[in-house]
Amino acid sequence: MNILDVMNKINVVGKYLIIAIFAINLLSVSSAQASNISTALTELCRLSQTFLGIAIMLLIVLAGVIYAIGQVLGAETRARASVWATAMLTGAVIGAIIYIITPVIVGFILQGSAVEGDPCDFRVGRD
Numbered sequence: 001m002n003i004l005d006v007m008n009k010i011n012v013v014g015k016y017l018i019i020a021i022f023a024i025n026l027l028s029v030s031s032a033q034a035s036n037i038s039t040a041l042t043e044l045c046r047l048s049q050t051f052l053g054i055a056i057m058l059l060i061v062l063a064g065v066i067y068a069i070g071q072v073l074g075a076e077t078r079a080r081a082s083v084w085a086t087a088m089l090t091g092a093v094i095g096a097i098i099y100i101i102t103p104v105i106v107g108f109i110l111q112g113s114a115v116e117g118d119p120c121d122f123r124v125g126r127d
Helices: 003-030 034-072 075-110
Strands: 113-115 118-123
Touching (some): 003 034, 003 075, 034 118
Antiparallel strands (some): 113 118
16 A cells, blocks of 8 residues: 555545535625624634644644654655655644634624633623
């Protein structure tokens, strides 16, 4: 079994999965009524927090596994595995930045303050 072919297949499926998730998120926000836009943005924030938390963990674990497997194999595969692991860690860092910034941006748009303990539960019109 060639690990490069397996990882290429995973990358192809992953691209379309991520695009589908973002399209569904945009459709859910765009179909919301004006009175429910704060609810839609709050749900988008919660969904992105959940998805990104899982994605960051998976990227870090997979980067470690790919790096470790690459060290056992030949020199060319070792170099490719190092590049892939670095790219996955870079993706995890970018995901962590988005994870941190999303509640701030949604809170700024909704002009509300987050409830302590839940970064996506905003006090809009509840004071």
